[in-house]
Amino acid sequence: MMVSTTKSKGLPKASGAVKKAVGSYGKDKEALIQVLLDLQAVFGWLPPGVLREVSEQLDVPVVQVYRIASYYKAFSLQPRGRHIIKVCMGTACQVRRSPQLLNTISAVLKMKPCETSTDGRFTLETVNCLGCCAMGPVVAIDDVYHSNPSTADLQKVFESAE
Amino acid sequence: MTVELQIDGKEVRAEEGITILEAAREAGIAIPTLCYHTELMPHGTCRICSVEVETRGRMRTVVSCGCSVEQGMVVKTRSPRIDRIRKTLIELLAPTTAVDGELGGQMKKLAREYGADTHRFESRFRDRPTRCILCGQCVRYCDEVVGEHAIGFMGRGVDRRAVFFPEKAKACVTCQACFNLCPTGKIPSETDFVVFDGFSVDDYLAGEL
Incomplete structure (x- = not known):
């Protein structure tokens, strides 16, 4: 699967990255979602310039590219941090106190849910189910799952993240 | 090829492959629509054109703009069930389309015809109506x-x-x-x-x- 972390340095140019992504599917219009997923993995989000470039290179109207990119939760049209924190708000996690976990994370990082920190390090998101309810309350930091982490555990993980 | 069907008790001959809505309009039977347009592909989002269809003894509700005619179909464009569906649809659309609490144009006509309570769902909608029913x-x-x-x-x-x-x-x-x-x-x-x-x-x- 995709790696959701991207280094701020050395981000590829939009046209080059799009050319590579489009080319790997043989310029097939049907591969629009796959192309966007690949580009999301490269940039961490989908900047407007990238979407316009995709529209041009795939010969798909920009309207349609935006419709797809804004429909799926997997895509972000807003800049995201280098590290994505997903706190599960599913029913099982909810009853096992995931709201408190979210509050703790919010307090430790001094940011609200759905926000990206000003230094571009973290984005704090809530999701509806991560599919591992037995581990609840669960938080996924860069796709590594942590079951009911203590504040100290969280601090350690956040400190090690650049 | 033509097929024979019955719409509101009227025997209708229609070209195979056309929709129930088109066959009804050719026969002079009106079905209300909000998202239908003759030059466009059927979209089926407004559901206002829903009708009752009986084929081989089974009744179902379909959108007439997206369902093709079949031999021996029995179509009802008005029935208590259909009227209730249309009434509820209008009631659900009303809060997003009303300007200062008043409906306009076709919506107003439909609301009157089906006796819709346009304020029924008002309290559950956002303050600023989008005025768009997403008919596309x-x-x-x-x-x-x-x-x-x-x-x-x-x-x-x-x-x-x-x-x-x-x-x-x-x-x-x-x-x-x-x-x-x-x-x-x-x-x-x-x-x-x-x-x-x-x-x-x-x-x-x-x-x-």
Whole structure:
């Protein structure tokens, strides 16, 4: 699967990255979602310039590219941090106190849910189910799952993240 | 090839492959629509054209704009069930389309005909009505007939909006075909004729729509 972390340095140019992504599917219009997923993995989000470039290179109207990119939760049209924190708000996690976990994370990082920190390090998101309810309350930091982490555990993980 | 069917008790002969809606209109039977347009592919989003269909002894409810005629079909365009469906649909659409609590145009006519309580769901809707029922006539006309792709859908669920793409809107100044299509009158009343910034993609991304 995709790696959701991207280094701020050395981000590829939009046209080059799009050319590579489009080319790997043989310029097939049907591969629009796959192309966007690949580009999301490269940039961490989908900047407007990238979407316009995709529209041009795939010969798909920009309207349609935006419709797809804004429909799926997997895509972000807003800049995201280098590290994505997903706190599960599913029913099982909810009853096992995931709201408190979210509050703790919010307090430790001094940011609200759905926000990206000003230094571009973290984005704090809530999701509806991560599919591992037995581990609840669960938080996924860069796709590594942590079951009911203590504040100290969280601090350690956040400190090690650049 | 033609098929024979019955619509509201009337024997109708129709070309195979056409829709129930088209067959009914040819036979002079009116079915209300909000998202249907003769030049466009059926969309089936408004569901106002729902009818009861009986084939081989089984009754079901279908959207007449997207269902083709079949030999021996028995269609009812009005029944207590259909009237209730249309009434509820109008009641659900009313809060998003009303301007100062008043419905306009076709919606007003339909509300009166089906006895809809247009205030029924008012309390559950956001304060500022979007005035858009997401029928997609503007979007589809721009895509399928005009070919400019200047207006499109963004988002999903309750956040779904039709938005303009200003960079594509050069042709709009002379075209404006969607102005007359809009069943709620949103596009002509909220769009600045020159700059098309009433509800652009940038407004959507800024969370203002």
